[in-house]
Amino acid sequence: MEAGWRQFLRSAGFSVAGVAAATVMPTPAKAATATTRVAYPSNRLANLKDMKVNDPVNIAYPDNDSPGILLKLGVKVDGGVGPDGDVVAYSVLCPHKSYPPAYSQTDRTLSCPGHYSRFDVEKAGQEIWGHATQNLAQFVLRVNAKGDIYAEGVDELIYCRLSNVL
Numbered sequence: 001m002e003a004g005w006r007q008f009l010r011s012a013g014f015s016v017a018g019v020a021a022a023t024v025m026p027t028p029a030k031a032a033t034a035t036t037r038v039a040y041p042s043n044r045l046a047n048l049k050d051m052k053v054n055d056p057v058n059i060a061y062p063d064n065d066s067p068g069i070l071l072k073l074g075v076k077v078d079g080g081v082g083p084d085g086d087v088v089a090y091s092v093l094c095p096h097k098s099y100p101p102a103y104s105q106t107d108r109t110l111s112c113p114g115h116y117s118r119f120d121v122e123k124a125g126q127e128i129w130g131h132a133t134q135n136l137a138q139f140v141l142r143v144n145a146k147g148d149i150y151a152e153g154v155d156e157l158i159y160c161r162l163s164n165v166l
Contacts, residue, residue, distance in 0.1 A: 040153050045070050045089065048082055048147035056103045059089060061139050061151040066158055067092045068139060069103060069110070070149065077122045081141040081149070089139040089151060090125050095159040096132040110136060124155075 040062040051057065053074035061068050068091050076085035090110065092100045099114030103121070109128065110119045117130025125136030140153040 040151075043151050045141075045149045045151055048072075048087070048143060048149065051087065051149075053086075054105045054108075059151075061089070061091075062154070066161065067100065068151075071103070071121060073108065073122060075122070077124075079124050079138055079140075079155075081143050087141060087143070087149060088121060089141055089149075090119070090121065091137040091139070091154070091158045093137075093159045094132060095127075095134045095136065095156075096130065098160045101136070 043061055045059045045061065046057055051070070051072040053072050055072070057070040059068045059070045060066055068089055070089045071087070072082075073080065073086045073088065074084075077088060080086045080088050092110065094101050094112040094114060094117055096112065096117050097114050099112050101110035101112045101117070101119060103110055108121050110121060110125075112118070112130065112132070115131045117132040118128050119132075119136045120126050120128050125138045127135050135156060137154050137156040137158045139151040140155060142150050142152055144150070
């Protein structure tokens with residue numbers, strides 16, 4: 001009887017593994033398909049001369065239904081723009097349940113009041129604590145010769161938006 005059960009379990013294990021491999025492995029046609037992201041508009045957010053270090057500016061991008069925050073950090077960071085590479089912008093829709101995170105000047109984080117997720121604004125909106133399963137969406141910025149700051153796109157999906165992908 002022992003050998004019978006062992007054989008049964010061995011056979012069942014191979015069957016389950018075969019089905020799992022067949023459902024996980026994409027066909028060549030599916031592997032070649034790419035996801036197209038929405039082309040967000042270019043929007044002027046502010047001017048460098050109006051920015052103060054560690055003083056957040058409320059913004060909306062790509063439209064009024066998508067609140068965000070624009071920050072001048074005073075230190076060069078990845079994704080930062082401007083002469084000092086210290087200006088960044090993020091969506092303030094928490095990727096857990098879309099509560100609006102608040103900026104803390106003390107530790108330079110955005111903290112969600114809903115379920116306490118925290119995001120590091122000096123490290124591209126990386127989640128450092130909490131229930132969220134992705135980082136905050138960071139807005140792609142550029143600065144023109146006059147010092148105007150423009151949002152040109154988004155590096156992640158903006159939580160609660162149906163139009164993130166086509």
